Amino acid sequence: MIKVSNLQAGYGAVRAVRGVSLTLGKGELVTVLGANGAGKSSLMLTIAGALKPTGGQVFFDGKDVTGATPERMVRLGLAMVPETRDVFPDLTVAENLRLGAYIRRKQVDAVQADLEKMYEIFPRLKEREHQAGGTLSGGEQQMLVIARAMMSDPKVLLLDEPSLGLAPNLVDQIFEMILELKATGLSILLVEQNASKALQIADRAYVLRLGEIAAEGTAAEISEASDLHAMYLGG
Ligand SMILES: Nc1ncnc2c1ncn2[C@@H]1O[C@H](COP(=O)(O)OP(=O)(O)OP(=O)(O)O)[C@@H](O)[C@H]1O
Ligand SMILES: [Mg+2]
Structure with missing residues (x-):
């Protein structure tokens, strides 16, 4: 690849x-x-x-x-999760995740399916779906930035x-x-x-x-x- x-x-x-x-x-x-x-x-x-x-x-x-x-x-x-772990602090977990799919605006159903898939892999994000990104713990923020990167449907x-x-x-x-x-x-x-x-x-x-x-x-x-x-x- x-x-x-x-x-x-x-x-x-x-x-x-x-x-x-x-x-x-x-x-x-x-x-x-x-x-x-x-x-x-x-x-x-x-x-x-x-x-x-x-x-x-x-x-x-x-x-x-x-x-x-x-x-x-x-x-x-190709999606990258940089060291800096930058979540959008005032946006909710769900909004952060949806932003990761910005290049796929027209694929509404596929984006929704991927969101569900990420919530399966990262259940703690599902529990905190409506919580502001900035209020997550360090580990949860790391999960969020990885899941957000995955929302672009990368191969790498x-x-x-x-x-x-x-x-x-x-x-x-x-x-x-x-x-x-x-x-x-x-x-x-x-x-x-x-x-x-x-x-x-x-x-x-x-x-x-x-x-x-x-x-x-x-x-x-x-x-x-x-x-x-x-x-x-x-x-
Ligand atoms: N923005 C920058 N401006 C100038 N030098 C930089 C910059 N970013 C990194 N460097 C330098 O480039 C070299 C490699 O840094 P880099 O951040 O790639 O290392 P790293 O292996 O990721 O280190 P770490 O484990 O601390 O994250 C270092 O000498 C660093 O000081
Ligand atoms: Mg480094």
Whole structure:
């Protein structure tokens, strides 16, 4: 679904992504691990079109989409949940979710069906359907932004550190929900600092260090490489 080839991007003189190549197959769950500042978010933003690449290529479903706008990427079937977890605080949960379907305004029935599907996967959102987004707990807001991204009916979902700042039992719940989304055939690129948890649910993994891929392999291979944990993932 996604192929990234020698991708480079940054902020002025800061080279955050330095020649990254990776793939994400259909229905696959691939995790990108790495310490603070490794370039994980920058990589995601570049794939999603929010940060312009300075070199290399991005392919989506076989099409060269290098430099495409975020809007075009959404229309092609790519949804991203950024680290910032930005819900619309004054809108209700249901309104937040419906906004996620803004590119599908004419598909009234399909949007309604997807809304029901998201309430099944995230029952806590159903219970809080009429509550203002800003009054949800951190974990509920994370569920809301994931479900909202799903409302665009994507083929590929990019998740940037969904476990950040959540209590361990909530992290487990979020990861269960990610697996449920995967079971629908979705391809998922999951950025995480919580390496051990991410490796439990991922098929494959890449380890990013200073903007470059330092290691890659199956989740099992990366889990077993104990030196990797010490060097790049903080033990
Ligand atoms: N808007 C920005 N302007 C300038 N430099 C930036 C900007 N955003 C990120 N950087 C720099 O780019 C590098 C990669 O940052 P990035 O946010 O991609 O890392 P990360 O792996 O997502 O880190 P974290 O785990 O803390 O989220 C860092 O050196 C960071 O300081
Ligand atoms: Mg980040």
